[in-house]
Amino acid sequence: MTENIQVLLVEDESVLAAIVKESLEKRGFHISIANNGVEGWGMFKAMKPDVCVIDVMMPRKDGFSLVADIRLVDDEVPLIFLTARTQTEDVLKGLELGADDYLKKPFSMEELILRLKALVRRRVEKVPVLVAKEFLIGEFLFYPQQQELHYKSKIFGLSQREADLLLLLLQNKNQLLDRRIALTKLWGEDTPFTARSMDVYITRLRKFFKESSVVDIVNSRGQGYSLVEKH
Template identity: 50%
Template sequence: MANVLLVEDEVFLGQIVKDSLEVRGFQVQHATDGMQGLTFFAQQKPDVVVLDVMMPQLDGFSLAQKIREQNAFVPIIFLTARSQTVDVVKGFELGGNDYLKKPFSMDELIVRIKALLNRQSGIPCPEPESYSIGQYVFDYPKQKLLFKTQECALSYKESELLKRLYQNRNQVLERTAVLLELWGDDSFFNGRSLDVFITRLRHHLKQDPKIQIVNIRGIGYKLII
């Protein structure tokens, strides 16, 4: 089973998370501050890192940045009481792969850990016909976006773009890759067309304020749920 580095300065919460993960077969190393977490990372070389954001000596954002200097691929999950988009975006820009807002359920943390590990190992997941995106349901085969009793028909490109954003949710979807795959080339005019479709998707998803599609300048887009 995977090795988890947990960096959490709330000792009681950290022990609960550690015990819960170990019961499910994970091996867990618990650090109680950022500097200790950095030391443990170098020593243990974990398969996944779970970081609290607000910590003494070295906060979670700074620790993630230092981890990324050593390892560009290890999955990083942030645990945070912060919910503002600017904080979430900062975490992703510094190399985070996912985040959970406190308080969180252990089941959700475990699902997210497993999803990141499976994605990294290349294990394919069954393709669902519909996706839950916040309060929306995205019916991919029918190219429809459902919000409560409302239904919105999507164009082919809107549907394909939303699917890719969702499959890479909380991670960067590279602009060039999307242009090559859906438009055939990454010319200036196709880039402007992609921007228009992103704007349309933002409009379609605006009824759920917890959903954001943010620009990562010079790289691409990120669907934050």
């Protein structure tokens, strides 16, 4: 599975970068290294990697800025933050910018490998799109293939993760979407990290639905979420 995976590692600690490169290449990954965020941005545009591992604290352009730029042009490529910063606010900021995962230093090489494989596997095994090309949700029209949510004259572009999560909520419309089921289908595992990640995407979707009082996403604490259409 790893033979054709192109990994862009953006890390300014040369010794750590060399260790990660050697370890991953032994397992069949193809690794390209950028020493700072500016170099990483240039290499991302040139090589279109399958997955990116990005340090937060870097000279010239930090990891947060790099991820923000990447998400402007690519909603799907998996992104992992690799950093010594472990404060909750940093994790949430990374998720809000579009990161898929977060590893703190020092980390286990095996854990990094498992997360890389999981992220790439989930990109290949996308949540199936429902047969319908559009869905009416209250006053909204949802176009899953275009990843767009329309409300009157407004058009909201959704990321792949947002569109996939909204599809799951629609499949369970006016019913409870179990957290564990959603996390397993979209993130591949039910962990505190993936749970926080899903909460961030739920918050994003709620912002769109605040345009109307007819649709809401209701939280059942510890159990899951329900997409509710009020009549």
